[in-house]
Amino acid sequence: MSAIDGSRPPGSDIWANFAGFLAELIAKHAEELDIDSWPDPKKVIMLQELRDMYSRFMQLSLQARKDADAKLPLEIKADIWYSPYIQISGFEEKAS
DSSP states (O other): OOTTTTOOOTTHHHHHHHHHHHHHHHHHHHHHHTGGGSOOHHHHHHHHHHHHHHHHHHHHHHHHHHHHHHHSOHHHHHHHHOOTTOOOTTTTOOOO
């Protein structure tokens, strides 16, 4: 059996019944759901992707700063990173 000869594939009646049930359910409760006021899914997905990219960028940026900081001698780190308002871990160590 194939869709070309007009017959339905096995199990299609179940999905057709389910789709009809969902359509009736949505039509019945559409006013209560206020679907028209829902945000555009494309915008929601785009915002989520933007948040994910920003988060990944910040992680990579932090890692790059840590890697660059690890390559600097301790004296240079103290000159660059010293602030009376910020406690930097490892700052107390003295280079021999």
